Amino acid sequence: MSKEPDRLFAQPLGQVPDFAFNEDVVRVFPDMIKRSVPGYPTIVENLGVLAAQFAQPNTALYDLGSSLGAVTQALRRHVRSEGCRVIAIDNSAAMVERCRQYLNAQDSMFQELLPVEVIEGDILALEFQPASVVAMNFTLQFIAPEQRLELLTRIRQALLPGGALILSEKLRFEDADEHALLTDLHVAFKRANGYSELEIAQKRSAIENVMKPDSLEEHRERLLAAGFSKVVPWFQCLNFASLIALP
Numbered sequence: 005m006s007k008e009p010d011r012l013f014a015q016p017l018g019q020v021p022d023f024a025f026n027e028d029v030v031r032v033f034p035d036m037i038k039r040s041v042p043g044y045p046t047i048v049e050n051l052g053v054l055a056a057q058f059a060q061p062n063t064a065l066y067d068l069g070s071s072l073g074a075v076t077q078a079l080r081r082h083v084r085s086e087g088c089r090v091i092a093i094d095n096s097a098a099m100v101e102r103c104r105q106y107l108n109a110q111d112s113m114f115q116e117l118l119p120v121e122v123i124e125g126d127i128l129a130l131e132f133q134p135a136s137v138v139a140m141n142f143t144l145q146f147i148a149p150e151q152r153l154e155l156l157t158r159i160r161q162a163l164l165p166g167g168a169l170i171l172s173e174k175l176r177f178e179d180a181d182e183h184a185l186l187t188d189l190h191v192a193f194k195r196a197n198g199y200s201e202l203e204i205a206q207k208r209s210a211i212e213n214v215m216k217p218d219s220l221e222e223h224r225e226r227l228l229a230a231g232f233s234k235v236v237p238w239f240q241c242l243n244f245a246s247l248i249a250l251p
């Protein structure tokens with residue numbers, strides 16, 4: 005994995021451009037996401053452990069918005085069911101290119117890993133195959149809010165009985181005091197990870213138009229509306245959470 009530190013927002017940018025998953029972000033992404041998302045390494049590793057409980061033989065396991073394939077690698081480390089294959093998809097060409105390199109490196113280090121296909125494409129246009137596990141790790145928040153229900157409905161229809169959607173997201177909170185407290189604590193987390201006030205402020209402006217977090221209540225209601233029968237939060241650290249949604 006690239007060890008390049010994230011300094012993308014360290015210098016004053018004047019007009020801060022909207023955040024995009026371009027080559028600059030790809031170069032620093034492992035560092036950026038670890039220093040920005042509290043609990044990220046725990047979520048990724050345990051997502052593999054959870055997925056192993058839901059994976060069923062001869063089915064697809066999806067990693068939607070796979071970036072550099074951290075979740076795909078965890079699925080390949082943990083899932084032991086016969087005949088499963090991982091399908092990783094991302095619409096950033098720069099992410100997909102680097103993801104393929106990382107997965108080739110994983111293949112050269114370990115034997116008997118699940119086969120994987122990395123697709124450069126839009127998850128909104130994906131024809132889903134029958135799946136036992138669908139992972140969406142911090143991806144739904146980048147989908148336009150009005151398209152989220154339809155996407156989740158299509159995922160629900162692709163999920164086999166006994167399978168699961170594992171959905172991780174940044175949360176907003178309906179109670180204003182709770183929202184302010186957890187937002188401040190997230191800023192403290194970033195500061196403790198070496199980000200300056202300028203970096204924190206410029207990143208906030210870069211993402212505010214492109215990333216629209218929902219509350220836990222909105223997620224639960226939308227997942228139930230999409231046809232899921234049960235929604236179980238399994239992890240929360242500050243304003244970042246991960247949910248299991250059962251078909």
Ligand SMILES: C[S@@+](CC[C@H](N)C(=O)[O-])C[C@H]1O[C@@H](n2cnc3c(N)ncnc32)[C@H](O)[C@@H]1O
Pocket residue numbers: 025037048068069070071072073074075093094095096099125126127128140141142143146147
């Ligand atoms: C925060 S990153 C995901 C991190 C990654 N899942 C992980 O755990 O390391 C969000 C990713 O979703 C991708 N993405 C956003 N919208 C997408 C879409 N409509 N179709 C496919 N990928 C999308 C972005 O290119 C980006 O790589």
Ligand SMILES: O=C(O)C(=O)C[C@]1(C(=O)O)C=C[C@@H](O)C=C1
Pocket residue numbers: 036037040041142174207208211215
């Ligand atoms: O809230 C933030 O400041 C974030 O940086 C969050 C977040 C995310 O949740 O995906 C946003 C963009 C980057 O991909 C890494 C982290």
